Structure formats: structure tokens, C-alpha cells
Amino acid sequence: MPRFFLHIDDGAERIEDEEGSLLPDLTAARNEALTSARQLWAAAILQQRDLGSRRFIISDADNTEIDIVEMDEALPVSLIVRLQGKSLSSPV
């Protein structure tokens, strides 16, 4: 199985994944990122924190960036649609 690295970029800095994990393919790596994003959102919401513009940068075994998973992708689609509707009718 190939090794994938899931670095976290929070806009200000990049938190390196030094170990990586062995996963069957990129889909599995994206799924790990998404599951983790759900876990991070759950904690963030409970603590009234915002994950802001955090994202996962997925690299392959050579540490070449091959994909990006935004934290937002883990949020329920219906929530995103509702919030978009809100921001259109009442811009902040």
C-alpha cells in the first residue's frame, strides 16, 4: 500500500504530518481527511471555535502535493445551502 501524508494548512502555518499512513488509494486518504474533519468540527462547535480556512493537503510518498480537502467539505450540504441563502438575504 502506498503512503499518504495529510498535512494541515490553517492559513497561517502548515502543520506537517511527519509519519503519513499506508492507505490503499487517494480515495481512502480523502476519506481519512474527511473523517478527521468531522471530528475536528464536532470539537470546534462544542468549544465555539471556528476551523476557518483550515484544509488538508494530501501528499504522496514523495511528499508531492496531490490533493486538497477543505474542512468545509465535511459539513452537511444542507447546512451549507442554508447558510448561503442566509448570507445572500442578510449580508454580514
Added chain:
Amino acid sequence: MDYKNRLIQALSDADRGVLQPLLTRAELPRGCELVAPQRPIEQAWFLESGLSSIIAMSGREQGVEVGLAGRDGLVGLPLLLDADRTPHRIFMQVEGVGYRIEANDLTVVLDKHQGIRKTLLRYVQAYATQTTYTAMSNAVDTVEARMARWLLMTHDRQDSDEISLTHEFLALMLGIQRPTVTLSLHSLEGMGLIKATRGLVKVRNRAGLEAFAGNAYGVPEAEYERLIGPLR
């Protein structure tokens, strides 16, 4: 003979003398399985060093850690409670050394020597307290506080400030995703409490880590010391 196992240390000289000829020393490499789920437990282990994880098996591939034991404890508690097996899996997550005692020998010793039985049963109570506080911590604490608690519990059971574990392992221990491990270590590191490098976590500020863990850490450790004696 000098033992590092806290339970053996807590015994009277006479009781230790009863146990000594029944103990066989063994090196326990990382990953070594001490108890297999739902199989007769043939030996119990007094650990001298290293760390064992008690894993509750579930539908999940790997299960989740529900308890840990090192030189503070005995692996094979069902044998003390008249049970010959457990649904849990127990394996070494940090390599170490242990003393093995055959299940039959242990049963005879427990029957004949009240001092040994009482000490080991008090450890069962201390261990039960640990697992109930793990349940509480899982229910109410942040991932960072749980991580701090876990690092403190590991630190208690070894002499060195360096904890040798991969993020993948920590993820299994805490039942979280690996990137969540990376982030929570990063946040503890940002507070100057630890230094995390590949496969290694160094405790830099033990008191700070305890303060950060807050209520997540301390009660089971105090219970252990009340029931058995010094933990660290």
C-alpha cells in the same frame, strides 16, 4: 531481588518470597499479545517496564483502548476474579520486561496467601477506577485534554521523559483519527508542554501538562496511591 513492579513492591517480604520462585522473567517486544480475546488466559504478567494496552474489541477493525497497565499492575485480572477469559485483547504497546506466573500457580497462591490476594484485589479496584475515569474523560473532555491525560498516564509508568509512540498508535489509543492526533499534539506543543517528533513525544513540562489536563487526570492516580502505594 529488586522488582520495579509496584504490586510486588507493595507485598510483605514473606509474600514476595512466596511469589518469587513462581515468576519467570521475559522480554516483551512491542506488539506482543499477552491476552487474546475469548481465549483461556494461561498466564498473568507482572510488568516491570513497558506498557500494555487493554483493548475493547468492537465492529471496528482495531478496537479502542480502554485501559493501560505497566509496572503499576498485573495483566490477567480475570484470573483474580474467578474468570478464565475476557472479550478484551491485551498487548504490549511499548516494549518492556515482565514476570510471568502460570494461572494455576496464581490460583493456589491467591487461595493460600491473603496478603497477596488483598494487594491484587486492591489493584483491581484501582484499575476499575482508571477505566471509569477513562469513560468520563471520553464523555466530557476535549481531545487535547484526553491526549494530555494519556501522555501523563504513560509518563507515570516509565522513567524517561520520552514516550516512544507513532501517531497511528496514539490514534488507536484515543479512538481518534490520525490527523486529529497531529493537531492535538501540535496544540500541546504550542503551549510548551511537550515536544513531538516523528515517533516520539517528549514531556517538557509535566506540571503544565497536569494543569492543562485538569480534572481529566489525577483521581485514579490518587486512588492507586491510597490503595497500593507510590505509582511513579
